[in-house]
Amino acid sequence: MASASTSKKVREEATCSICLHLMAEPVSISCGHSYCQACLLRFMGPSSSPRRQQYRETFSCPQCRASCHRGSLRPNKQLGSLIAALREQEQEQQQQEQEQEQELSCQEHGERLHLFCEDDGQLICWRCERDGQHKGHNTVLVEDASTGYREKLQEAVRKLRQLEEECTNQKAITATQIAQWEDVKGALSRSQAVRLVMPEAVSLEIEAEYKVPEVSFDPRKGLSSHQGT
Structure with missing residues (x-):
């Protein structure tokens, strides 16, 4: 309720007192009030002064009747941003109401x-x-x-919306589980594609070949060598 009251107050502040609609291209004057630029220019009417003196020409504020100069008109960008946000909020609210209907x-x-x-x-x-x-x-x-029926209807609608929210959450959980399963499935597929290459068998027996040189021994050579001495 407080939020609705605040929104209502903001809308009242953002309403042009000339056209009674949300301000379009709001401008502020020296007294502090703001209006649609087109509404205020139309309210002031054409100027009767030379161009160089137009900014000094005065007019009465439509709301407080204070005397203001034409040259006091200033774009109110902050108010314009607030009005844009308010319009967007109202559009979203209307869309939600249409969806509920x-x-x-x-x-x-x-x-x-x-x-x-x-x-x-x-x-x-x-x-x-x-x-x-x-x-x-x-x-x-x-x-x-009756009030009793109305409360039952509100409770039924609340349960229906709660059930719809649970279904939406369950769909999201299921989608996540499917994605995780796809990741696991992909990992398993990649692991099956890997083949272990067995190393060749290496013999543990040491093959050593020793060749003993043949020694020739002639006893006559030995005796002749001794006789010579």
Whole structure:
């Protein structure tokens, strides 16, 4: 409620007192009030002074009647940014309200659920009341439903929206799990593509070949060598 009250006050401050709409290209004058630039120029009317003296020409503020000079007009950029943000906020709010109205539509006929069937305790549309299974039942406008029914309806709508939010969250979780599984699956595929290359067998036996040189020994040579001495 406080937020709605604040928004209402901001809108009042951003409303041009001449056209009674949100200001377009707001300009401020010496007394401190702001208006749409086009509205204020139209209010002042054409100048009767020479061009070089126009900025000294005076006019009365449309709101407080204070005397101001034409040359006091200054663009109010801060107010312009605030108005732009306010317009955007209002557009988002209208879009949300339209989406909520679409959510509260009859699944069978596509019409807005603006009636409440007291016999069955259900929200229905005008076609359900006229030619559907609720024909001849006691029905009232949703706005005219008793406080008890209204609380039940609000609780039902809250549960429906909560269920929708849970479904959305579950979809996000499922998508994350699928992505993780795809990562694991890819990792397994890459690991299977790797083949271990077995090293060649190396013999542990040491093969050593020793060749003993042949020694020739002639005893006659030995005796002759001794006889010579």
